[in-house]
Amino acid sequence: MTYVRPTFRHPELTKNKLGYSVDYYEGALSTLCAGCGHDSISAAIVQTCFEMNIEPHRIAKLSGIGCSSKTPAYFLSNSHGFNSVHGRMPSVATGANMANRDLIYLGVSGDGDTASIGMGQFVHVVRRNLNMVYIVMNNGCYGLTKGQDSATADAGSKNKSGNVNLFQSIDLASLAIELGAGFVAQSFSGDKSQLIPLIKTAIKHQGFSFINVISPCVTFNNNVGSTKSYDYVRQHIEATATIDFVPMHSEIVAKYDEGTTAHVQMHDGSSLQLNKLSPDWNPQDRLSAMNALQTAKAKGEILTGLLYMDPNSQDLHQMLETNKQPLNTLTKKELCPGADALKNINASLR
Amino acid sequence: MLTNETKVNDFVVRFANVNGTGSASANFLFTKAIFRMGIFVTPKNIFPSNIQGLPTWYEVRVSEKGYLGRREGVDLVVAVNPQSFVKDVESVRPGGYFLYDSSKKIHPELIRDDVTYLGIPLTDICSKEYTDPRQRQLFKNIVYVGALSALLDIEFNVLEGLLSDQFKGKEKLIPPNVKALQLGVEFVKQNFTYPLNIRVERRDLLGDQIMIDGNSACGLGAVYAGATVAAWYPITPSTSVVEAFSDYSDEFRTDKETGVRNVAIVQAEDELAAIGMVIGANWNGARSFTATSGPGVSLMNEFLGLAYFAEVPTVLIDVQRTGPSTGMPTRTQQSDVMEAAYASHGDTKHILLFPSTPKECFEMTAEAFDLAEQIQTPVILMTDLDLGMNDHLSMPLEWDDTREYKRGKVLSADELDQIQKFGRYLDVDGDGIPYRSIPGTHPSKGSYFTRGTSRDEYAKYTEDSDDYRKNMDRLIKKWNTSKKLVPTPFVYQQQKQSEYGFIFFGTSTYSAEEAMDMLKEEQIKIDALRLKSFPFNQEVENFIEAHEKVFVIEQNRDGQMRSLLMIELDSNPQKLISVLNYDGMPITAEQIVKQVKKNLTLSSTLNKVI
Numbered sequence: 040m041t042y043v044r045p046t047f048r049h050p051e052l053t054k055n056k057l058g059y060s061v062d063y064y065e066g067a068l069s070t071l072c073a074g075c076g077h078d079s080i081s082a083a084i085v086q087t088c089f090e091m092n093i094e095p096h097r098i099a100k101l102s103g104i105g106c107s108s109k110t111p112a113y114f115l116s117n118s119h120g121f122n123s124v125h126g127r128m129p130s131v132a133t134g135a136n137m138a139n140r141d142l143i144y145l146g147v148s149g150d151g152d153t154a155s156i157g158m159g160q161f162v163h164v165v166r167r168n169l170n171m172v173y174i175v176m177n178n179g180c181y182g183l184t185k186g187q188d189s190a191t192a193d194a195g196s197k198n199k200s201g202n203v204n205l206f207q208s209i210d211l212a213s214l215a216i217e218l219g220a221g222f223v224a225q226s227f228s229g230d231k232s233q234l235i236p237l238i239k240t241a242i243k244h245q246g247f248s249f250i251n252v253i254s255p256c257v258t259f260n261n262n263v264g265s266t267k268s269y270d271y272v273r274q275h276i277e278a279t280a281t282i283d284f285v286p287m288h289s290e291i292v293a294k295y296d297e298g299t300t301a302h303v304q305m306h307d308g309s310s311l312q313l314n315k316l317s318p319d320w321n322p323q324d325r326l327s328a329m330n331a332l333q334t335a336k337a338k339g340e341i342l343t344g345l346l347y348m349d350p351n352s353q354d355l356h357q358m359l360e361t362n363k364q365p366l367n368t369l370t371k372k373e374l375c376p377g378a379d380a381l382k383n384i385n386a387s388l389r
Numbered sequence: 390m391l392t393n394e395t396k397v398n399d400f401v402v403r404f405a406n407v408n409g410t411g412s413a414s415a416n417f418l419f420t421k422a423i424f425r426m427g428i429f430v431t432p433k434n435i436f437p438s439n440i441q442g443l444p445t446w447y448e449v450r451v452s453e454k455g456y457l458g459r460r461e462g463v464d465l466v467v468a469v470n471p472q473s474f475v476k477d478v479e480s481v482r483p484g485g486y487f488l489y490d491s492s493k494k495i496h497p498e499l500i501r502d503d504v505t506y507l508g509i510p511l512t513d514i515c516s517k518e519y520t521d522p523r524q525r526q527l528f529k530n531i532v533y534v535g536a537l538s539a540l541l542d543i544e545f546n547v548l549e550g551l552l553s554d555q556f557k558g559k560e561k562l563i564p565p566n567v568k569a570l571q572l573g574v575e576f577v578k579q580n581f582t583y584p585l586n587i588r589v590e591r592r593d594l595l596g597d598q599i600m601i602d603g604n605s606a607c608g609l610g611a612v613y614a615g616a617t618v619a620a621w622y623p624i625t626p627s628t629s630v631v632e633a634f635s636d637y638s639d640e641f642r643t644d645k646e647t648g649v650r651n652v653a654i655v656q657a658e659d660e661l662a663a664i665g666m667v668i669g670a671n672w673n674g675a676r677s678f679t680a681t682s683g684p685g686v687s688l689m690n691e692f693l694g695l696a697y698f699a700e701v702p703t704v705l706i707d708v709q710r711t712g713p714s715t716g717m718p719t720r721t722q723q724s725d726v727m728e729a730a731y732a733s734h735g736d737t738k739h740i741l742l743f744p745s746t747p748k749e750c751f752e753m754t755a756e757a758f759d760l761a762e763q764i765q766t767p768v769i770l771m772t773d774l775d776l777g778m779n780d781h782l783s784m785p786l787e788w789d790d791t792r793e794y795k796r797g798k799v800l801s802a803d804e805l806d807q808i809q810k811f812g813r814y815l816d817v818d819g820d821g822i823p824y825r826s827i828p829g830t831h832p833s834k835g836s837y838f839t840r841g842t843s844r845d846e847y848a849k850y851t852e853d854s855d856d857y858r859k860n861m862d863r864l865i866k867k868w869n870t871s872k873k874l875v876p877t878p879f880v881y882q883q884q885k886q887s888e889y890g891f892i893f894f895g896t897s898t899y900s901a902e903e904a905m906d907m908l909k910e911e912q913i914k915i916d917a918l919r920l921k922s923f924p925f926n927q928e929v930e931n932f933i934e935a936h937e938k939v940f941v942i943e944q945n946r947d948g949q950m951r952s953l954l955m956i957e958l959d960s961n962p963q964k965l966i967s968v969l970n971y972d973g974m975p976i977t978a979e980q981i982v983k984q985v986k987k988n989l990t991l992s993s994t995l996n997k998v999i
Contacts, residue, residue: 067849094832095832095836096828096829096830096831096832096833096836097829099673099828099829101669111838112838112850116836117832117833117836118828118836119826119828119829119836119837119838119839120836120837120838120839120840121669121672121838121839121840122838122839122840122841122842123665123668123669123695123841124665124691124692124695124841127661127662127665127692129662129665130620130657130661130662130663130664130665130666130669131665131666131668131669131672132669133620133655133662133665133666133669134618134620134665134666134667134668134669134670134671134672134673134677135669135670135672135673135828136669137617137618137620137653137655137666137669137670137675137677138617138618138669138670138671138672138673138674138675138677139673139674139675139828139829141829142673142828142829159658159659159661159662160658160661160662160665163657163658163662167655355653355655356653359650359653359654359655360648360649360650361649361650361651361652361653362649362650362651363649366617366618366651366652366653366675367617367670367673367674367675367827369615369617369651370615371615371793371794373651374612374615374617374642374651375612375613375614375615375788376612376613376637376640376641377788377790378787378788378789378790380641381613381786381787381788384609384786385597385599385785385786388599388600388601389424389425389597389598389599389600
């Protein structure tokens with residue numbers, strides 16, 4: 040942990056199309072442990088927003104409680120944030136999104152916040168297909184309370200005190216696919232080259248975008264015997280594909296061998312180019328995605344990359360047929376039926 | 390005691406039905422007919438937590454004098470549910486009437502010699518007249534309404550008028566209903582002396598009053614107030630608040646051609662999520678609310694603490710029911726007062742509003758949004774099952790088109806530009822209320838991290854004791870500011886007339902007012918104050934100060950409002966006498982008078998005697 044961040048920036052730091060350099064997307068100094076996977080994910084978020092030329096004030100970042108939920112303070116200082124209560128970020132995000140459909144909603148949660156106390160809200164926000172990016176910084180333990188096993192700790196995984204977890208783990212990515220999420224991916228905090236295009240796609244996807252990121256806890260769950268340690272994850276990682284996010288109106292430059300390439304067209308004209316590493320997997324087929332996940336699991340491997348995507352899913356606003364104009368911009372003129380209408384209502388009640 | 394004196398426009402009829410048999414609309418037809426004859430009438434639905442099969446009652450009080458509270462002593466029971474015959478016979482006052490379905494012979498043990506029995510073979514009449522089993526069942530109810538119209542002198546053309554209003558667009562349903570009414574009338578004419586000595590006579594007492602349930606008025610109030618996001622979880626007796634909001638939104642917020650809606654209504658997975666959504670939407674600049682009952686408020690406690698501490702406007706409608714725990718879910722009570730006032734851990738206090746009529750449900754719902762945004766805190770509307778789910782006479786709902794929504798201290802992009810350094814929790818105006826910014830307003834100014842953890846004036850996380858204490862003190866300053874913004878109580882007299890005072894709120898008002906009249910007839914004068922809000926304003930303190938004995942009338946066991954007065958105003962406990970009812974039924978004037986009379990000794994008069 041560093042105590043002071045140097046304010047000096049190289050004057051010729053690259054600027055994006057909006058004229059901002061990457062530091063404009065940074066947040067306050069992290070107070071997490073040095074080497075925490077979460078900080079890498081924060082950095083990936085910063086880089087993503089910089090590269091995508093997003094106005095920071097068009098993003099709302101939301102979280103629950105826990106180490107992971109602290110991170111929105113450490114990225115995008117120029118975005119509004121809401122650090123809510125434990126396990127309840129999805130509901131706050133839902134309300135916020137209903138109020139203003141034009142912002143980008145970035146929810147950050149942890150494995151305790153999502154898979155235990157917040158499981159109810161998590162599954163229901165998936166079902167509603169809320170248009171948001173939901174990132175779980177998954178380290179298999181409760182960091183802030185000193186390392187207890189969480190519900191995503193694998194059965195048989197050993198924690199720092201040497202205790203072996205006896206309970207089955209909850210596989211959040213499988214669950215999200217099962218519940219109808221339109222975009223589901225898995226990644227590793229140590230693999231920015233994979234994470235950034237995934238976050239880009241998640242932001243572009245209209246509907247619920249879920250990324251489960253294995254993010255080792257250096258202090259409480261990085262020991263031998265843990266299945267969420269840096270070493271273990273690096274040794275057991277397997278990717279579905281390498282992924283290139285191609286923004287709208289850009290030329291596709293990546294070239295892969297015939298037969299291993301997949302192409303996913305998105306609603307706004309952006310697209311994904313995938314170089315598939317597992318030939319049987321089809322990113323737009325839910326069954327195939329579930330199969331790939333289960334197969335990897337059976338082999339003791341952690342499958343990362345894009346797992347499933349339905350670029351045409353209907354989000355909650357579309358289902359509720361709400362106005363395209365954000366509801367929080369409507370005024371008395373549009374909203375209040377007025378005194379004359381009330382007279383008619385009174386008359387109907389006599 | 391047999392009473393044979395004729396009682397015009399002053400009686401109680403109790404319908405004993407089986408849940409799910411279509412009796413509700415027939416019973417409402419009866420009530421509405423009396424309403425249209427210009428007479429004060431108040432119905433109470435006494436229903437089980439069940440969809441079909443269990444006993445349900447519908448009690449209608451008719452009162453020339455305008456008393457709308459519940460009254461003990463039933464003059465006439467309409468008994469169509471053999472399951473509850475024993476209880477129903479018992480409930481008739483001596484000299485009263487027992488109208489029953491005589492298709493089957495009544496058990497001799499149920500015969501009381503101080504009650505007049507009016508047997509009408511409802512089942513037989515309908516079996517003869519109709520072939521469809523559903524019609525046979527439904528029209529039984531209409532036949533007894535027809536019979537009642539003859540027995541109680543209800544004008545037949547008023548009933549016909551109501552039917553034609555009800556079936557507008559489905560006109561072919563009118564004649565069979567009128568026919569069923571006539572069957573009842575005919576039977577009475579051929580078999581009984583009519584009208585009875587209890588009956589109605591047309592009056593013009595109601596002016597332009599309307600009849601509406603409190604929940605519908607709340608739902609409509611939210612539409613008028615400009616609420617655009619509603620999140621909810623179904624729970625009796627609050628469900629119909631959001632249903633009404635949804636229905637009125639279909640009418641007023643939906644583009645007739647495109648179907649596009651200026652509203653988002655989300656049925657949440659539980660009450661926790663419902664209030665979370667409301668907080669998220671309000672944080673993001675939309676007016677948003679939820680409605681629930683006691684068990685829901687219990688679940689929402691944590692979030693209410695967040696909204697209080699993070700200062701996010703929140704509107705919650707609590708339609709109270711009988712607790713604790715699941716309690717009696719379909720019975721009324723005013724027993725969430727303490728829970729709502731101090732909801733959540735840590736030092737928290739919440740603004741409460743207490744409507745007592747549908748008109749106030751409408752107005753106070755709208756006002757709740759203004760207050761929540763002006764004060765940036767949760768506002769809880771404390772209604773109850775009696776007010777929410779029963780139809781009530783009410784003055785017409787009013788809306789002033791010149792009224793603007795009071796959105797409170799929200800900074801626009803221009804205003805942010807003019808500020809050197811935005812401090813979300815900075816007390817700029819000295820009233821404890823800081824300025825807020827809505828996400829997405831300004832590219833580089835006004836963003837901050839909303840959180841339930843302690844922070845400094847610039848919303849930066851801190852564990853500094855001074856910063857923490859300063860913030861908590863500002864919240865109390867804000868609380869004190871709110872005392873000047875919340876509605877003031879209604880004081881019944883210009884000048885003090887008595888050493889005794891009544892304090893009451895919500896639906897206790899109806900019976901409290903009647904009790905005052907009853908006591909006045911016995912030369913006992915009592916001053917009164919009706920609470921409309923918490924925190925208590927100065928008027929409440931003055932009223933307690935000015936009276937030697939103050940009866941606090943409420944519908945819970947523990948005298949929760951009395952406790953709140955003691956805690957918040959430091960009132961002398963000896964002075965505050967609880968008058969309570971907590972059996973799940975609305976409090977009656979008789980209950981109040983009885984409890985008050987037991988306590989009519991003043992220490993000042995005692996001193997004089999000594």
